[in-house]
Amino acid sequence: MIEAIGLTKRYGAKTAVYNLSFQVRPGVVTGFLGPNGSGKSTTMRMILGLDRPTAGSVTIGGHPFPQLPNAPRQVGALLDAKAVHGGRSARNHLLSLAQLAGIPAQRVDEVLGVVGLQEVARQRSKGFSLGMGQRLGIAAALLGDPQVLLFDEPVNGLDPEGILWVRNLMRKLASEGRTVFVSSHLMSEMALTADHLIVIGRGQLLADMPVREFIAANSAGFARVRTPEGEPEQREKLTAALTEAGGQVLSEPDGALRVAGLPLPRISDLAHGADVRLWELSPHQASLEEAYMRLTQGAVDYRSTDDRLAHLQAPPQPGQPGYGQPPQPVIPEVPQQGWYAPPPPGQNPYASPQPSDTPKDAR
Amino acid sequence: MAAASAVLRSEWTKIRTVSSTVWTLASALLVTVAMSAALCALMRSTFDDLSEVERATFDPTFVSFSGMMLGQLAMVVFGVLVVGTEYSSGMIRTSLAAVPQRAAFLFSKIAVAGALALAVGLATSFLSFFLGQALLGEHRTSIGEENVLRAVVGGGLYMGLIAIFSMGVAAMLRSSTLSLGILVPFFFLISQILSAVPKAKEVARYFPDQAGSRIMQVVPDALGSEKAPYGPWGGLGIMLVWVAAALLGGWLVLKRRDA
Numbered sequence: 001m002i003e004a005i006g007l008t009k010r011y012g013a014k015t016a017v018y019n020l021s022f023q024v025r026p027g028v029v030t031g032f033l034g035p036n037g038s039g040k041s042t043t044m045r046m047i048l049g050l051d052r053p054t055a056g057s058v059t060i061g062g063h064p065f066p067q068l069p070n071a072p073r074q075v076g077a078l079l080d081a082k083a084v085h086g087g088r089s090a091r092n093h094l095l096s097l098a099q100l101a102g103i104p105a106q107r108v109d110e111v112l113g114v115v116g117l118q119e120v121a122r123q124r125s126k127g128f129s130l131g132m133g134q135r136l137g138i139a140a141a142l143l144g145d146p147q148v149l150l151f152d153e154p155v156n157g158l159d160p161e162g163i164l165w166v167r168n169l170m171r172k173l174a175s176e177g178r179t180v181f182v183s184s185h186l187m188s189e190m191a192l193t194a195d196h197l198i199v200i201g202r203g204q205l206l207a208d209m210p211v212r213e214f215i216a217a218n219s220a221g222f223a224r225v226r227t228p229e230g231e232p233e234q235r236e237k238l239t240a241a242l243t244e245a246g247g248q249v250l251s252e253p254d255g256a257l258r259v260a261g262l263p264l265p266r267i268s269d270l271a272h273g274a275d276v277r278l279w280e281l282s283p284h285q286a287s288l289e290e291a292y293m294r295l296t297q298g299a300v301d302y303r304s305t306d307d308r309l310a311h312l313q314a315p316p317q318p319g320q321p322g323y324g325q326p327p328q329p330v331i332p333e334v335p336q337q338g339w340y341a342p343p344p345p346g347q348n349p350y351a352s353p354q355p356s357d358t359p360k361d362a363r
Numbered sequence: 364m365a366a367a368s369a370v371l372r373s374e375w376t377k378i379r380t381v382s383s384t385v386w387t388l389a390s391a392l393l394v395t396v397a398m399s400a401a402l403c404a405l406m407r408s409t410f411d412d413l414s415e416v417e418r419a420t421f422d423p424t425f426v427s428f429s430g431m432m433l434g435q436l437a438m439v440v441f442g443v444l445v446v447g448t449e450y451s452s453g454m455i456r457t458s459l460a461a462v463p464q465r466a467a468f469l470f471s472k473i474a475v476a477g478a479l480a481l482a483v484g485l486a487t488s489f490l491s492f493f494l495g496q497a498l499l500g501e502h503r504t505s506i507g508e509e510n511v512l513r514a515v516v517g518g519g520l521y522m523g524l525i526a527i528f529s530m531g532v533a534a535m536l537r538s539s540t541l542s543l544g545i546l547v548p549f550f551f552l553i554s555q556i557l558s559a560v561p562k563a564k565e566v567a568r569y570f571p572d573q574a575g576s577r578i579m580q581v582v583p584d585a586l587g588s589e590k591a592p593y594g595p596w597g598g599l600g601i602m603l604v605w606v607a608a609a610l611l612g613g614w615l616v617l618k619r620r621d622a
Contacts, residue, residue, distance in 0.1 A: 048460045051621035066463035077460050083453030085381060092380035099373040100461045102366070140457065 001026055001179055002047060002148065006056030009042050009203075016042045017203040019056070024181045024198075026147070029174045031194030031211070032183040035296050039203035040183040041079070044152050047181075048077055060148055072101035076141035077150040081133035081157070086126030090117055090136050093125060094143060101144050111139040116165075130157030138166070148179045155189060167193045187292035191215070201296040215288055223264055225271075226256040226280035234276045241274040242267065256280065370462055370471040378445065378476055387441035388479070391522065392487045395434025396494060402429040403495040410502060422582040423504040424514045427495025428488065431518065431579075432555075435525045435572070438480060439546045442529025445476040446613070447539025459622045469534060469617050473610065477527040484522025488515050488579075510581045510595075517578030517599065524599075525550075528571055528606045534613025537620070568592075575602030 002024035009017040017039040024030045034040050045051040047058050049065035060068060060075055068074055084093050094108045112118045115135040120128070125136060134157055141149055151170070155163045170193050174180045184190050190197060190211070197214050199207040207214060225242075227235040239249050239257065247262035259267055264283055271278050378384050406426050413421070449455040449472075462468040492515045496503040506512055533542040550572055557567035567573055568591055577591060577598030584590050593601065 045456070045621070048456075049463050050456055050459055068463065071463050072461045075460075079456050079460065080453050083455075083457050085377075085448055085452045085454050087381040087383065088377070089380065092376060096373045096376040096380070097457065097461055099376055100369050102369050 001062075002058065002060050002181060003062075004043070004047070004056065004058040007043065007046060007053050007058055008055040009039070009046060009051060010054045015203055017046070017053075017200075020200065020203070020205055021056075022198050022205065022208050024179055025196070026179040027174060027177050028195035029170045029180045029182060029193055030196045030198060031190035032181060032198050032200070033185070033187060033190055033292065034183075034200040034206075035185055038201050038296075040185075040200065041152055042203075043200070044077070044079060044150055044181075044183060047150060048075070048079070050079075070101060072097065072103075072146070073144040074146050075148045075150070076144055076146040077152075078134070078137035078141045078154055079150075079152050081130060081137045084125045084133065084136060087124055089122045090125050090128070090139075091121040093136065094139055097140055098143055103144055107143060107145075111142050114142060115139040131159060131162055134158055134166075135162070138169070146178075149173055149181065151180075151182045153183055153185070155184065155186075163189070187289045191288045199292070199295060206295050214291070215285075222258050222260040222284050223262070223267055224252070224256050224280060224282045224284055225259055225267060225278060228277055228279055229255070237274050238271055238276045241270045241276075245270055367467060367471065370467050371475055374472045374475040377472075378479065381448070383444050383448075384441065384479075387437050387444065388483045391434050391437035391441065392483055392490070394437060395428075395430040395487045395522075396490045398430030398433055399427050399491040400430070400494045400498055403427055403498040407498060407500045407502060420582050420584060421502065422580055423496060423499050423502055424492065424511050424581040425579055426499070427492050428514075428518050428579045430491060431487075431522065431576075432551075434487065435522060436547055436551060438484070438522050438526040439529045439550060440543065441480060442476065442526035443533045443539050443542040443546065445472065446530045446533035447537075447542055450537045451539050455622050465617050466614060469614055470610075473527060473530050476530060477523060480526035481519065481523030484526075485516065485519030487522055488518030491518070504581070508581070513595065514579045514581050517595065520599065521575045521578060521602070524575060524602055524606050525572065528602075528609050531606065531609025531611075531613040535609065535616050537616065569601055571602045571605035574598040574605075 004023075005021050007017055007020040008015070020039075020043060032040055032043070042051060043058075046053050047060065047065065057064065059065075065071065065075065088096075091108060091112065094111065095105060098105065098108050109118070109121075112121045115138050117132065117135050117139065120132065125133070128136065134154055138151070138154060141151065151166075154166050154170075158166060167189075170180050170182055174195070182190075182193065184193075194211050196210050197207060198205070199214075209217070225238065227238055235255070235257070242249050242257075242259055242262060245262060245266065247267070248260045250258040250260075252258050262270075264281060268278070268281060271281075403426055410418070410421075449458060458468060459465060492506070496505070504511055506515065529542065529546055532546060533539065536542045536545070554567060554570050554572050557563040557570075558573055560567075574591075574593065575598055577593065578595040580595065583594075591598065
């Protein structure tokens with residue numbers, strides 16, 4: 001169990017972490033979520049006693065990390081996949097860590113097998129890809145068979161197969177009763193891996209709740225309804241009927257309707273009553289990613305702006321060929337999660353615009 | 364608390380599994396021995412051209428260590444890299460997460476690397492001495508002469524202490540590049556130049572390398588060099604003070620700063 005109380009870290013004038021209190025319990029995977037620069041790594045470093053908190057404290061199993069007896073056997077951590085001397089082989093790197101905790105060398109070969117690095121165990125880690133580095137870091141964390149595991153962005157740089165492996169590993173470790181604390185900036189990843197979420201932004205606690213609760217609290221359900229193509233009067237009729245029945249109806253870019261506040265059977269009944277045929281009626285959840293973005297909106301440190309290339313491009317001259325703005329293909333808003341009906345043949349919104357759509361000046 | 368022997372063993376694994384250890388220590392030995400041998404051969408052939416004073420204070424032992432001026436730089440590089448690569452690679456965070464007792468971590472590392480540097484230093488000084496004496500011909504001395512053994516062992520101590528001093532400096536500066544950028548010019552240029560400048564040499568003789576190298580002289584004020592206000596062991600003591608200060612500084616930095 002990891003327990004933080006009023007954890008605060010300031011670097012000069014910048015406050016990286018402010019008054020953070022949370023508990024990470026054994027037996028579940030706890031996701032630690034936040035945008036870049038929100039203080040996740042700083043918090044992880046404070047848990048491991050690498051950074052000293054400006055105020056507050058954090059303990060593992062009731063002890064501050066530096067006072068833990070034989071720390072490597074109790075706590076395993078992956079902080080930075082590249083934090084390895086590049087000239088040392090993977091096996092020797094792990095061996096030096098194993099010797100610290102009195103772990104026999106056979107265990108090194110064992111964890112190398114667990115993370116799938118036995119083939120490259122004797123190669124210098126300099127040549128490792130980011131994904132291989134992550135695996136080596138995970139191996140180091142598993143070395144002492146610890147009860148508490150911390151992983152800072154473990155899926156960075158892993159291929160889909162590796163991501164799935166990490167996900168299953170975390171769940172397995174937690175199911176064995178261990179405390180597993182995993183940081184990530186990817187909500188979608190955490191939704192699949194974690195049971196509990198701790199969300200921070202700008203170093204402050206934004207949410208601390210089970211994933212299920214987070215989803216329920218932060219995502220609103222809605223229905224997607226589509227009426228037959230080419231019959232706008234049907235669509236208008238249905239919109240009127242649904243609005244009258246108390247639903248909120250929004251129009252989606254591809255002509256479908258997004259209906260909130262009415263259960264699906266009721267929508268179907270209303271459509272039937274209004275004598276409108278439906279081509280689609282499907283349930284949707286606003287994605288967790290959207291909920292997370294909404295939550296952290298005010299807390300994003302690094303926000304990108306449009307690259308306008310204002311000084312690189314000559315201003316478009318009307319009538320001149322070549323420099324006109326090409327027509328922007330309409331990209332429909334696609335729900336992040338769930339399933340929706342494919343468009344009828346010949347109207348695939350993902351297909352590139354037909355040649356006949358291209359204006360003359362762009363050719 | 365990780366047992367001290369466990370930390371020592373781990374540090375030994377770390378040191379022996381990087382190739383920079385072999386390269387730096389091998390070049391410390393080879394450069395010193397080769398350059399000392401070359402200068403001994405040169406001295407022998409040009410002995411008659413030396414000035415009266417230089418001939419009177421000719422110190423065959425000290426001459427056979429003259430390659431150390433260059434060889435010590437490899438020792439500096441070894442010392443800096445042992446500590447500095449922990450920082451440059453980020454390994455320091457993995458290490459300290461495994462050994463939360465920072466003093467145990469730092470001093471185990473320095474103990475292992477320092478012992479290795481001392482061993483290589485001693486091998487270097489003995490090799491340099493015997494090869495140098497063989498090349499000096501009739502001007503040679505022998506290991507049985509008064510104070511000669513002290514000078515030869517002292518040469519090994521000097522090499523080892525230079526490496527340990529560099530480790531302390533690297534721990535203070537937390538960067539290989541910065542440490543090398545300061546230590547190499549200091550030992551190779553600044554110390555040598557200042558020791559030739561009239562007023563500055565009063566200060567320069569208290570520098571770690573100037574003071575420490577006294578132990579390698581058998582004849583006091585060998586080859587017409589300046590009189591020093593301390594003896595061979597006093598000089599080594601001054602060097603030890605420098606080394607202790609560097610280690611203390613390195614430990615304080617490691618203790619206070621976030622990793």
